[in-house]
Amino acid sequence: MHARKQTKDDNGTAVSASSPEAPEGTRAVLDGNEINRALTRIAHEVLERTKGGQDVTLLGIPSRGAPLARRLARRIERVEELDVPTGSLDITMYRDDLRMAPARALGRTEIPAGGLDDRVVVLVDDVLFSGRTVRAALDALGDLGRPRAVQLAVLVDRGHRELPIRADYVGKNLPTSLRESVTVQLEETDGHDAVLLGPARASSTGTLRAGSRSLPETTEGDA
Amino acid sequence: MRHLLSAGDLDRDEATLILDTAAELAQVGDRAVKKLPTLRGRTVVNLFYEDSTRTRTSFELAAKRLSADVINFSAKGSSVSKGESLKDTALTLQAMGADGVVIRHSASGAAHRLAGWVDGSVLNAGDGTHEHPTQALLDAFTMRSRLGRLEGLRVAVVGDILHSRVARSNVLLLTTLGAHVTLVAPPTLLPVSVGTWPCEVSYDLDEVLPKTDVVMMLRVQAERMRDSFFPSVREYSRNYGLDGERLERMPSDAIVMHPGPMVRGMEISAEVADSPRCTVTEQVANGVSLRMAVLYLLLGGS
Numbered sequence: 226m227h228a229r230k231q232t233k234d235d236n237g238t239a240v241s242a243s244s245p246e247a248p249e250g251t252r253a254v255l256d257g258n259e260i261n262r263a264l265t266r267i268a269h270e271v272l273e274r275t276k277g278g279q280d281v282t283l284l285g286i287p288s289r290g291a292p293l294a295r296r297l298a299r300r301i302e303r304v305e306e307l308d309v310p311t312g313s314l315d316i317t318m319y320r321d322d323l324r325m326a327p328a329r330a331l332g333r334t335e336i337p338a339g340g341l342d343d344r345v346v347v348l349v350d351d352v353l354f355s356g357r358t359v360r361a362a363l364d365a366l367g368d369l370g371r372p373r374a375v376q377l378a379v380l381v382d383r384g385h386r387e388l389p390i391r392a393d394y395v396g397k398n399l400p401t402s403l404r405e406s407v408t409v410q411l412e413e414t415d416g417h418d419a420v421l422l423g424p425a426r427a428s429s430t431g432t433l434r435a436g437s438r439s440l441p442e443t444t445e446g447d448a
Numbered sequence: 449m450r451h452l453l454s455a456g457d458l459d460r461d462e463a464t465l466i467l468d469t470a471a472e473l474a475q476v477g478d479r480a481v482k483k484l485p486t487l488r489g490r491t492v493v494n495l496f497y498e499d500s501t502r503t504r505t506s507f508e509l510a511a512k513r514l515s516a517d518v519i520n521f522s523a524k525g526s527s528v529s530k531g532e533s534l535k536d537t538a539l540t541l542q543a544m545g546a547d548g549v550v551i552r553h554s555a556s557g558a559a560h561r562l563a564g565w566v567d568g569s570v571l572n573a574g575d576g577t578h579e580h581p582t583q584a585l586l587d588a589f590t591m592r593s594r595l596g597r598l599e600g601l602r603v604a605v606v607g608d609i610l611h612s613r614v615a616r617s618n619v620l621l622l623t624t625l626g627a628h629v630t631l632v633a634p635p636t637l638l639p640v641s642v643g644t645w646p647c648e649v650s651y652d653l654d655e656v657l658p659k660t661d662v663v664m665m666l667r668v669q670a671e672r673m674r675d676s677f678f679p680s681v682r683e684y685s686r687n688y689g690l691d692g693e694r695l696e697r698m699p700s701d702a703i704v705m706h707p708g709p710m711v712r713g714m715e716i717s718a719e720v721a722d723s724p725r726c727t728v729t730e731q732v733a734n735g736v737s738l739r740m741a742v743l744y745l746l747l748g749g750s
Contacts, residue, residue, distance in 0.1 A: 324749065327750060334472065334475060
């Protein structure tokens with residue numbers, strides 16, 4: 226794992242494949258190459274499940290779902306020469322834990338020009354945990370249009386669901402304890418690709434339960 | 449941030465956060481369902497002691513788009529006309545469980561007093577001749593979306609500065625955000641303390657216009673005037689009104705703003721008011737998004 230191999234990222238620029246040293250106490254569970262492979266597989270699975278992907282619209286959930294959605298779109302384009310409408314969907318205003326923390330800054334919502342009516346919307350996020358972010362995203366979608374179907378793609382499924390929600394496409398199933406944290410780092414937002422597993426970060430408010438998505442265990446809420 | 453009482457209370461980061469949030473919330477107006485569930489179960493009281501259509505409806509629409517319950521409370525037709533004091537009205541609202549109170553009052557400092565009496569957030573929607581922070585914020589938002597920046601922008605505020613809470617809030621906010629403000633008015637319509645404001649002052653509109661990116665025309669507030677401040681409307685209009693000829697002398701991408709209501713033929717000619725460079729209706733549309741942003745940031749969190 227320590228050998229640094231040069232590879233090409235989606236933009237064709239050479240990047241270092243292995244992540245820099247994982248911070249103290251954390252362990253890299255996916256490196257850049259493994260993330261790329263997982264995304265390539267998900268791209269093929271999306272095309273297979275949607276029978277060619279003609280009606281697919283990809284919506285990434287900020288902050289890290291949005292770049293993941295764009296990467297997925299580029300991969301689908303490479304495989305099928307298909308231009309997939311891609312956007313982002315901020316769910317902050319639909320969260321169920323807004324009252325448990327000070328008001329948060331909003332992420333970007335960009336709905337592709339064609340709208341969402343009768344599309345197969347694939348939601349893209351980095352980590353699937355309690356399922357509350359996805360619940361919020363489903364509520365937001367309902368106010369934006371009426372997709373024919375909604376599917377979910379995640380890079381990491383770490384378990385501990387609190388709602389009846391499952392992912393259709395999973396990069397890696399990662400069994401975790403509630404005392405652990407999963408951090409996804411991406412070239413676009415953090416300078417390099419890695420999925421890190423570490424101890425829970427100290428929570429500033431002791432009242433946060435495992436249920437709320439503002440939990441420090443996920444990468445959400447960092448932005 | 450718990451209350452919004454003065455534009456001067458906002459630092460640069462807070463003001464930028466409000467403008468960025470408003471930019472995101474502007475999209476809600478174009479959606480199939482023009483509503484967000486964010487303030488469900490929260491109550492916003494519009495407490496208006498002065499007449500207002502624009503600001504009150506703007507706040508009402510903003511709160512409703514965030515799913516808050518809205519109670520409109522105007523001085524006419526309420527217990528206020530029977531002699532109830534502001535404090536007793538505030539305590540009544542408090543007992544009813546208002547999470548946010550939007551107040552407009554003819555006395556400067558009313559919003560500040562109210563903030564000491566109620567537990568909820570207080571939003572100043574204009575207090576006397578003191579401040580009108582959401583107007584300044586929506587003006588800054590409009591400038592930023594039209595011209596792409598605020599840093600280094602040259603803004604002229606022209607007209608009845610003395611009675612204008614819009615002018616004071618704009619000077620404070622725009623200075624915080626890096627713009628340069630010049631106040632233009634006859635000496636009689638400038639407050640005594642204007643020398644202490646962080647802006648420049650000029651009596652000559654024609655000299656200021658060629659080096660101005662944004663000109664903000666203010667209405668002469670005759671209802672607040674107990675003395676004679678200028679010889680005649682015609683003379684005022686000739687010296688401080690914006691007509692097509694004066695607009696020509698401004699940079700070609702300069703914009704004309706007005707907080708409304710406009711008096712055509714007085715501070716602004718019909719030709720200028722109807723020109724595409726005049727942002728009056730845009731300001732009204734932006735006002736809803738901006739007030740949504742403020743309500744969200746004040747009431748949305750814990």
